[in-house]
Amino acid sequence: MKEFKSFGAFATHLARLAATSEVVTHHIVDKAAEEIQKTAQGIIGDYQDAVGPYPAWEELAESTQAERSRLGYSENDPGYRDGKMQRSIERTVEGNEAVVGSNDPHLVWFDQGTPHQPPRPVMGPAALHSEGRVKAIIGATAFAWLAGRGWMRPRIKSS
Numbered sequence: 001m002k003e004f005k006s007f008g009a010f011a012t013h014l015a016r017l018a019a020t021s022e023v024v025t026h027h028i029v030d031k032a033a034e035e036i037q038k039t040a041q042g043i044i045g046d047y048q049d050a051v052g053p054y055p056a057w058e059e060l061a062e063s064t065q066a067e068r069s070r071l072g073y074s075e076n077d078p079g080y081r082d083g084k085m086q087r088s089i090e091r092t093v094e095g096n097e098a099v100v101g102s103n104d105p106h107l108v109w110f111d112q113g114t115p116h117q118p119p120r121p122v123m124g125p126a127a128l129h130s131e132g133r134v135k136a137i138i139g140a141t142a143f144a145w146l147a148g149r150g151w152m153r154p155r156i157k158s159s
Contacts, residue, residue: 002148007118013148024145025096027152032134032139033091033098040089040100040126044110045080052128076121078112089122100126 004010050056057078060068065075073081080086088104101123102108115120145151 015144019137020145024094024141026093028138028141029091030091031137032130033093033100035133035137036100036126036130037091039130040122041086043122043126043129044086045077047078048120051125054125054128055119057120058118059101071151079122085110100140104138108109133141 004013010144013120043068047059048054048057060076060078071081085102085104085107088102088107089100090102091100093100104126106123110120111122139149
């Protein structure tokens with residue numbers, strides 16, 4: 001832990017913290033959004049159990065599996081074909097706000113469902129599955145920043 005030899009040294013440390021707070025917050029938000037983005041990308045193609053308010057994914061219809069096979073794709077990897085839908089998931093960070101999402105209408109239909117296809121939620125479950133890792137990112141980065149250590153890649157040792 002950082003020790004200060006005087007109140008002046010402590011005040012200088014606080015002034016440095018204040019000067020870098022926006023950069024640190026932006027970094028934390030970007031890393032948290034990156035975690036959710038990667039989780040969302042990893043969900044596609046694997047059946048998901050219910051989580052929070054989001055239902056479990058239903059099995060693909062036999063007709064869908066047959067069509068996937070005819071087109072040269074694996075029969076039972078819901079939402080996954082050539083990786084395009086996964087790659088469409090992006091993150092945008094401005095200041096201390098982030099958005100993780102996709103402009104691919106196929107992912108919107110996949111996530112929300114259509115009259116002919118049940119919903120197979122991706123974005124909401126990704127946020128819920130990422131919660132613990134996001135909290136760890138926030139905690140480790142904030143602790144390292146407040147302690148005056150390297151907050152860009154925090155390494156916290158337990159004592």
